[in-house]
Amino acid sequence: MHEINRLREEICRTGQSLFERGLTSGSTGNISVRLSDGGWLMTPTNASMGSLDPARLSLFDASGKLVSGDAPTKEAFLHFSMYGERGDAGAVVHLHSSHATAVSILRDIDPEDVLPPLTAYYVMRVGRLPLVPYFAPGDMALADAVRSLAGRHHAMLLANHGPVVAGTTLASAQFAAEELEETAKLFLMLQHHAKRMLTAEQVDDLRKRFNLP
Incomplete structure (x- = not known):
């Protein structure tokens, strides 16, 4: 019980922080965490991240059945798609943040690796x-698309939608x-300027230094 109460409070603090800094607006965006018993806590549907109620968060058991709280976010399937492919995922954050969403709408981005280093x-x-x-929102084909990438990527960008990011903890996500x-x-600010990206050698060095995939 102590773990669940602590995580309820952490989800609400994180949601409020993201909302107050403009990283989510209205009732967009959602957060989930995996519990030690295999269940999950998730933000509910039609809820502002800026005013979450710890007692009303959606609680799932290890089979994915809702056992208490309000109805979960309509994008719960995104979270379960990430968890299903990533045994190390302790939390998932999905936002409709302005700049990342704007990049997802650009025509000539590389679908294999959207942002340069x-x-x-x-x-890192x-x-x-x-x-x-x-x-389209609610299309379950999106779950399959996310699942196909989640085993190799802990972060992805949904076209004309926003980012989904998994982490070992809520803080890391x-x-x-x-x-x-x-x-x-930064990428949008520099669109019409010559850029000095990190070189392939510098990126490889970072991956070796910090044991990155």
Whole structure:
């Protein structure tokens, strides 16, 4: 019980922080964490991340059955698709953050790796970022598309939608999602300027230094 209560509070604090800094708006975005008993806590549907109630978070058992709380986010399947392919995932953060979503709408981005290695921290916290093709909200084909990439990528960008990021902890998922958003912002700011990206050798060095995939 102590673990669940602690995580309920952590989800609400994280949601409020993301909302207050403009990384999510209205009732967009959602957060989940995996529990030690194999269940999950998830933000509910039609809830603002800025005013989450710990007692109303959706609680699932290890089989994925809702056992208490409000109805979960309509994008719960995104989270379960990530967890199903990533045994190390302790949390998932999905945002509709402005700059990352704007990049997902650009026509000439590389779908295999959307953002270039502009900074060391982007390489360390996000790494390679694939683009998931567009699907209408609620289309379960999106779950299959996410699942096909989740085993190789802990972060991905949904076309015309926003980022989905898994982490070993909620903090690591949050920080990676924030790093992705900041890098997307830099990428858009530099669109019409000559850029000096990290070289392939510098990226390889970071991967070796920090044991990155």
